[in-house]
Amino acid sequence: MAPTQRTDGPLLGVRDLVVEYPGKGFRSTPFRALDTVSIEIGYGQTLGLVGESGSGKTTLGRALLGLAPVTGGTLTFEGADISHAGRRTRRRLSRDLQVVFQDPYTSLNPSMTIGDILAEPLTVQGKTGADARRRVREVLDEVGLPQDTIGRLPREFSGGQRQRVAIARALALSPKLIVCDEPVSALDLSTQAKVLDLFLQIQKDTGVSYLFVSHDLDVVNHISHRIAVMYHGEIVEQGDAAQITSAPQHPYTQRLLLASPVPDPDRQQERRANRRRLIEEQRAQDERSGVAA
Amino acid sequence: MFSFIVRRIVSGVVALFVVSSLTFFLLYFSATSVARNILGESATQAQVHQKEIELGLDQPLVGRYLHWLGGVLHGDFGVSWFTSRSVVGSIFDRLPVTLSLVLVTIAIVAIVATLVGVAAAVRRGWIDRLLQIVSIAGSAIPQFVIAIIVVTIFAIKLHWLPATGYVPLGGNPGGWAVSLVLPVVALAISAVASTAQQVRSATINVLSKDYVRTLRSRGLAPREILFRHVLRGAAPAGMTVLSLQFIVMLGGVVVIEQIFALPGMGFLALQSTIQGDMPVLMGVVVYIVLIVVIVNLLVDLAVGWLNPKARVS
């Protein structure tokens, strides 16, 4: 099921994107969540977006989905400008552009059955009930959930299973790009591994692209072809995953890389020492440039 | 904090203005056969017409409104259509009665509801169940029925307390207190029950906060945690409920003053309603809304003082 129509250029292009939220109160300065952000995602590719809380990584995903206000720059999907797409364009777009949210507890309506949740995007696109039901059974297979899931309510499932349902909902329309907003950070370690495997398997089978947002560099490194690092609303560095994680250029990426502890006492001791040395170096450098300036 | 107070005051003044204006147009727009009512059926058409001119009923409504508004801004609410007494004078005669009743009641409600609500939250058990039962009963039995029951038992059957009448505070504080016991009880029962319910749930909510566990881990005594941290956390919710109860009570005094024959604002309101004495009724409405606006402002200030987050925004 490889993507059929390919145009020249990337699947998704983001150029100089700015997102601002109005400040609280009269005449207050707006809060700039994203500052001239540019990324590209090719067909069948995964771009990992990593950053700390408040860095704007989630906002970028939401802007693509039309859930955050685009105040500047352009978003293009398969060559078409979607920066300010209206509801009708969005509805058409939702066939190709889907989402998996972070929290599997609130991303599924607790009062709807799994079958209804999975059918919702299908019926919006005008699929008949029978077609929708057939497709729902297919996607349940794809994400490894049993068929009797259809009549059950979300609360009957564990976090990992709910996240599979959320992935199935995203897959229902066979999209070309799925925005994954911290999809494994609410999960236990062993569940996280299974869900990451599922994401990889689906990409292998369907050729879908991911924008994979996470605070965890290890997770992003595991699943992405390319990585972009966000810091204070800007992308400070992007490139091939291997390159970013082996030879980071930006001081923040360097710190981030050494901050995550490794599961071995001796190697962790070494990493700790490296991290301290790096921070000392960066501080010294800052002071030098401060003096120079 | 300063701009917060200013905004609250402006909002309160605007509310007072809007409500009194709407009430004015409602009352005077419909006050057509007033002159006839005042003079009685035997009056001639000419006398009625003469009276209408005297009351200004022949003037256009907007003009009368502006005239009234001008007077109000100088503290003049006009005179009663029936007794020709100054409206402000009548209200000031009645205000001490109603304020005594309401303030004493709200103080009792605040104290009792806090004790019962906190006890129910901390101890659960019988006191909690009793509170549930009393609050269902309190909201099921209308206030005037409670008043009638109280009068029947304590005044008529047991002769413990006077059934009716008001003794001013000035000359005879003991008599004043005795004359207020039954009205206050009748007014307080359902208010205590519903306020205690709110205090209970606010207390349970704060008790379940993570920081309570952390405070316990620091070795602080449970009493210290309960009285300093938990009560402080639950206080804003309690104050908000109390201010709503206060508003309900200002309405409740109408029926309570009627049953206990207390010459207060509620009595005045009912009397002027039945007579159709619009200037008096207007005055009562404006004064009561004014009291509510002031109380709400005080509650907002108190909540802001208690809650540092609200203070900043």
Place this chain on the structure above:
Amino acid sequence: MSEPTIKTENAMDADALAGAGVTAEPARPGVLRRLVGNPLGLIALIILAIVVVSGIIGPWVAPFDPNHASLADALKGPGGAHLLGTDSAGRDVFSRLLVGARSTLIAAALAAAVALVVGVPSGLIAGFFGGWFDSIASWCTNVLMSLPAIIILLAASAALGHSVWVSMTIFGVLISTGFFRLTRTSVQAVRSELYVDAARVAGLSNTSIIGKHILFVVRAPLIIQTSMVCGIAISIQATLEFLGLGDVLVPTWGVMLNEGFINIYTSPILAVWPGIAISLTIGAFVVLGNALRDALEDTPKAAKKRAAAGPSRVSLLDDDETRGVALVKSNHLLEVNGLGVGYPQPSGRVKTVVTDVSLHLDRGEVLGIVGESGSGKTQTAFSILGLLPDEAVITGGSIVFDGTPLVSSSGGRLSQGRLAALRGKRIAYIPQEPMSNLDPNFTIGYQLVRPLVKVLGLSKADARARALELLGIVGITNPQRTFDAYPHEVSGGMAQRVLIAGAVSCNPDLLIADEPTTALDVTVQAEVLDLLRDLQDRFTMGVVLVTHNFGVVADLCDRVVVMQNGRLVESGDVRSILRDPRDAYTKTLLGAMLEGKTPMTMLTAGPDPLDDEMRMKASI
């Protein structure tokens, strides 16, 4: 801009507890069935059915004309031809009672209908779209709420006459504020739910989203509120009638009460019948509202809320029953033997969350407790602190701290008195979530100083100096500013430093840290780990570190115990566990670590055939 919420054991345990009975639950019975199943609900429904029936057919079945006065029959007692006697005009009380149900019903239905029509749509619009409509509507609501209803109804009846239709229409508008606020708040809460975002991404229109996702959520609270409003409306209408502001031609319960009140000295029984009728009807609405709440909200979420409400109850009295127990000889600072923790269920059985856990800790040593959600690691830590929820019971085993037994293996409960003397003096605690663990109403300085004064007996000035010193020790660059700040004015990382300062302020011998870095960004986590290591060294504390992260374990711990489903599966030196795990579960956990794995390869060889197939391909 949602932050990553990392759900770890604390939250998940509550999940596991609340969800225990419902996981495999079949479709739940209908709301009506549950309502009728509740005896109070059934009684309320029966009373209301009687009122409705007499309101409709009352005029035809009444034995007498309710307005027929006959002075000869005045003030007859109950019995005989007149079932409940007659009033002062000789009118039949029972007939008037039957007919009076009608105006009662009109009052309830009219006020509720007006309130719903006014309050719900405006609340929906204000909550969903916000903006200027929200501002104006909210302001109007605040004004309406500050008007005493009776006073306004007096003015209205002076202007528009004494009619139940007028008064209840106006009252409906006044009380619509309740519906407005309820709807608006619910809609605002749902609007930001992720499943509504998912519906937007799917391209649903606003109307579809409101119809499909939002109205459903508001429905239950609205039904409950409606029942309550009916009760209040009846009470208000009866009050007006009692005051003489009702329709004089219609027999109503309020008028009958007035009649009874006038004759209170001669014939108090006259006030009894309408009093009972009114109170029973209003009471039925109130009880029905409560029963509806139980029936509609009987979901795991509500159960979870109830469960969450319970845990941190503060016992006002410390339980000192084990005072005087002799010291026990122990070679370790902390020794836990065969510990079991359980929660008694309503069914009578005890749900066990920790089973037979044994561990020990020496002075100056760091012990890691590792496990996934539901493994019982936090429950174990809270047992040592004596901060388990009140409902929890120790089902077995012992905890000995420096020779002092904290739990006797025979008693069911922790020895609170003994622990209270140790907590904050020799045993300290660092929580997981920094922000929710500081009291928002007090300055950080106050929260640090108070235990120093109250528990450690320092003077105020000394405590203040010590608190500032501690803030410096935990790496806060401007201690005075943080000291004066309120918790909401500092960042999460700084709040965690403050909590750490509070924990070490008593020079504890034992520090229990429950996922102390889980809620922090990874760069901040590294700094806090450094801080913990320095402090552990400085104070030579024994530390029990609860975590799910093997990296954190490798960074800090000397020894590790691994827990799964409330049991201890493996324990030992940190190097031997991390490099050469024996237990299959430990191996699975370590295998799920991403560090050192080849990117884009499968991590698990899960049970599903798809994965097995893949693995075979890979091995060939």
